[in-house]
Amino acid sequence: MDVALELLWNVTDALVQLLTQPFYYISILFILVFYRQQMLMERKLFHVRLHSWGLQAWRTVIGGLAAGIGVSIVMAFVGFSLTQEAIICIWVVTLMLLLIGVRYLCLAYTVGVLGVLQFILGFFPNWQPDSLIGTTTDTVRALDIPALVILVGILHLVEAILVKRQSTSLAMPLFIESKRGKLVGGFQMQFFWPLPLFLMIPAQTAGNLLSWTPLLGGEGWASGFSMLALPVMIGFSDLTQSMLPQNKAKITFKRLLFYSVILLLIGLLSVWWSPLMIVAALACFLLHMGMEWMSRIEEQHQHSLFVHATQGxxxxxxxxxxxxxxxxxxxxxxxxxxxxxxxxxxxxxxxxxxxxxxxxxxxxxxxxxxxxxxxxxxxxxxxxxxxxxxAPDQDVSDVARLNPANIYLIIGMKLNTRKRSILRGHDSALVNVGTGAGVRTDTRVEADTSTRTGSNMSTLSVLPQDTTLAIVETAATQTDEIKAELRDEIKAETMKVTSTHGSDVAKVKATLKDAEATNTDEVIKYPWDR
The missing domain is CATH 2.30.42.10 (PDZ domain)
Known part of the structure; x- marks a missing residue:
């Protein structure tokens, strides 16, 4: 009974710690801004809202909360050693990685970086700097890297389940350009979950003992236990244009499952053989990056699914x-x-x-x-x-950029899209000249020009303004030449009519005069067709 009451008290204390720390609020704020930007991007590409950014954020936060409670229960049997200084150190590195790229907002990269730093500091045991640098150095040296690697493995086991269950509802459709410059449809599968963890750690003072002994920690549990709140972020970035989101999620689920098992094995082995700690730290981020790299290679060698067939x-x-x-x-x-x-x-x-x-x-x-x-x-x-x-036609003007998103675009609500200059050819060809400031110049070229010259005014890819204007001028010159040829044909046919029907000479001349005065925006017709 005393253990249960102390456990309840420690959980309450950890909850207060979570609410008084800024890190969990930062992660939720990031989620809100991230999905808000996605909603604006949907309106830009499709002129309609497909998802509610508030509902998406709510699903993510609730999913992360449930996952955090589950991981906390598992870690109570694994054991953990952590301090408030270590939490601050973890989040400082996390935010620094976030400034480099949003895709690095994951505890796997943070633990990998800290493990490498700890390995490097091991070569300088006598280096003891003063002030803040000294405190930071001592904190990094004291980190329990094997336990952190095991935690990352468990978190990604949970992430695999979240990806499988929530990926279809969280995936965002996009218009993108393939490697050959063709417009295709695709899905951005970029997921983040904020997890509040309540970790059981050895007590600094005497307290009630647990009825079980955690796997890690050894004699440290002899004096009792306490709890510490650790908010973390897990995430995965991917893009698919060759398969449905649910099918891509199944593949990602298997890879994350394999990744988590590998980390758990290496983490447990490094507990008993310390030289493996650097291997475990490197595996955290190298294997994570390897999964993303493998996915990109697969997408490049597969056909696009979201393109129009010959029929339909x-x-x-x-x-x-x-x-x-x-x-x-x-x-x-x-x-x-x-x-x-x-x-x-x-x-x-x-x-x-x-x-x-x-x-x-x-x-x-x-x-x-x-x-x-x-x-x-x-x-x-x-x-x-x-x-x-x-799926997009080839005359779509707005497409998504394939370069990774960064925190500056998300905070500034700037969309990761770009304008395409296009040339349409049906009844008339329209050349759109993009200036980069939202200004367009429209030049109409007669469709009859492309018909009589045997050329097809097909869709242009992105071109510089000078090049596009040159195309317009060339098309206009060809139009004048064709009109001149038409006038010559009219004169030749008029001479034939004159020689055959001398009495109608005046009428033919009047018709010719009307033809030459015809508006240049209309195709000249033969007199006998009028």
Missing amino acids: LRVLSVVPKSPADELGIVPGETVLKVNGVLLHSQEQLHRALRMNAAFCKLEILNLAGESKFLQRPMYAGDHHQLGVIL
């Missing part, structure tokens, strides 16, 4: 509570027909939906390649594409 339009995502969501359409499926119209472009989708403003019939190819037929009445206020976010 591929679904990238679905707006929650939209008609498509109600009909059960999921990412990866293909919208084959709408109201009986076989689709090849988003313009055809819009026209097909307008054929019947009150009702729509869909033919969908599911993930197994089988057709399913759906129908639904249309209501005022429904999404113009039924809530379907399609």
Whole structure:
């Protein structure tokens, strides 16, 4: 009974420590800002909000809280040795790594760096600097690296479970450019969880003894126990364009599981053989980086999933509570027909939906390649594409950057996107010249020019302004040359008409005069077609 009361008192004391420390609040604030930026990015790319940043943050915090309680229970049997100075040291290194890159916001990188520092300080046992540097040096030397490595292994075992359970709801769709410059759809799978840990440590003064002996700590538990609050962050960054988020999560789950087992084994071995501590520290961040590197290599050698097929339009995502969501359409499926119209472009989708403003019939190819037929009445206020976010066409103007996000972009709410200059060719070709300040110059070139010259005004990738203007000037010059050829043809045909129908000479001359005065924005027609 006394042990239970003391345990309850220590838990309450650790909870007060957690609430009085700034580190848990920093981690929650980061989560809020991170998902707020993601929501703004969704609006930029898709012009609609797909996720609620508040709900996403709530899911992450609750998941991290549950995981933290579970890890704390496990660590009560493992044992741990930690001080308040060590907690501050861990968070200082964590924040310094955060300034380098958001992807390093994980305890695995922090423990790896501290383990390497401790190994280096071991070569200078007599170095005892004064003031803050001396205190920091003593704190790093006193860190229980094997226990921290074991903690990282247990945390990533929990992270594997969180990735498998929450990745589908947390993954964010993107428009990105493949390595060949083609626009494709993809998903950013960047997850972070703040975990409050309540760690049982050997007491500094006499107290009640535990009814069990933790694995680590040895004789230190002879004087009793106390508890310490340690808020930590775990996270993983990945990007997929070749598979569905749930399938990618299964692969990530297996890799994280393997990673955690390796760390647990090396951590336990380093408890009994200290030379392995540097191996355990290096394994913390090198294996973590290796998982991310392996994923990137795999993505580069696989075909993009979220591109349009020869027939139908591929679904990238679905707006929650939209008609498509109600009909059960999921990412990866293909919208084959709408109201009986076989689709090849988003313009055809819009026209097909307008054929019947009150009702729509869909033919969908599911993930197994089988057709399913759906129908639904249309209501005022429904999404113009039924809530379907399609894989990108090649004339999309905003795409996500592939460079890693950094804390400065997140704090400043700056989106990790860029503008693309595009050239469309249907009834007219539109050249968009991006100046980098949101200014655009639009130049219209006659579609007849590309038809008569045998060239197709296809979509341009990002070009400098001078290069784009040169293309416009060249197209305009070719247009003038073609108009001159047309006038010569008109004159030649007019001479034939004149020689055959002398009485109509005046009428033909008048027609020719009208043709030459025709607006330059219209294609000149032959007199006999008027």
